[in-house]
Amino acid sequence: MTEKTGEATSKVSLPLVIFSGKTSYIINSFEGEFHTHKGVIDLSKLKDLNYGDEVETHLGFKFKVRPFSLSDFFKHFRKGPTPIMPKDIGAIIAFTGLRPDSAILDCGTGSGVLSAYLAYFCRDGFVVTVEKRKDFAKIARKNFELAGLKNIHQIVGDIFGLADSIKIKFDLIVLDMKDDDKFIPKARELLKNSGYLVVYNPYIDATRDAYFAMLNNNFQDIESFEIVKIDYEHKRAGTRPSTRVWHSGFLVVGRKID
Known part of the structure; x- marks a missing residue:
């Protein structure tokens, strides 16, 4: 020592x-x-x-x-599919007002980075995460084991086929998957009153589709935006941006208010 x-x-x-x-x-x-x-x-x-x-x-x-710091998940997790970046995860937590006892549905597990952040943040709640690709789900499972989190419930399958069997109501649903706009009506059914829906998409046209799908399904307080993080390098000669990847994804946030 x-x-x-x-x-x-x-x-x-x-x-x-x-x-x-x-x-x-x-x-x-x-x-x-x-x-x-x-x-x-x-x-x-x-x-x-x-x-x-x-x-x-x-x-x-x-x-x-x-x-341990929560940021260690992003650094140490094995990456398969491109994960949601910490800046966007922070926005999801902030814009939806998550509580430590929140119930969350994550559609499109990917590497499991988002699920792990949310499960760690909501220690008295839980995350149900669904991924239809078995290879992605395997990566996520290993990451969850590394994190030692007990409040993540992983399902391997297609959320479109599984949704009717889910009997839980959620405080937050996040969609990071193909055809996200088509699932929005069902997502509304699965939300608690005053619950939030977040759609994450790397493409602006798909983001527009998600926005109007939320609007057509009577979501309230809808916001569509992008979070940009600019890194800087500091040298004797001066300071300049060093960010190589400026864009990660767009977020659409809406709230179910009956």
Whole structure:
């Protein structure tokens, strides 16, 4: 263990992150062994540490321990299909006023990034996530296991065929899938009164279709927008934008008010 002077310490809790240089891992168990390219770590050694302490591999390499942050999902999850970006996830949470006990339906799991963020944020609620592609669902399942989240319920199948069997009403439904505008009438049926529907789409024409589908299905407070995040690089010569990908997707947000 490392010694710290003049710094408040706290015992570690799960999940946590171990890191060495730019290499880091999410840890969600104090049992068994964890294999890294710098050797094997006995996970039982972690439970008696404080944040900022170090743990050694069997080869003598040291990893430092830090608290888990929600942003670690995006960094450490395996990516298959293009995930919704954190900036857009933040907008979904902010514009729909999610509560810690919210019930959420995520249609189009993809890599599972959005579901994991929402499930972690809504610790007293739950997320039902549906993905029709088995290869995407497999990636997401591994990511959920890594996250150690117990309030995600994963379904593999086509939401169009499954919707009539769902008996739950949701506070939020997110559509990130093909033919999203065609599912909007059913989404309205599955929402609680005052619940929100969010449609995420990378294409502006499809976004327009979703907007008018919400309008035609009597959604209220409809907004259609794009969140742009600009990164900057700072050098002695000056500062300039460094963002390579400016566009990720468009969001349409509407509310069911009967």
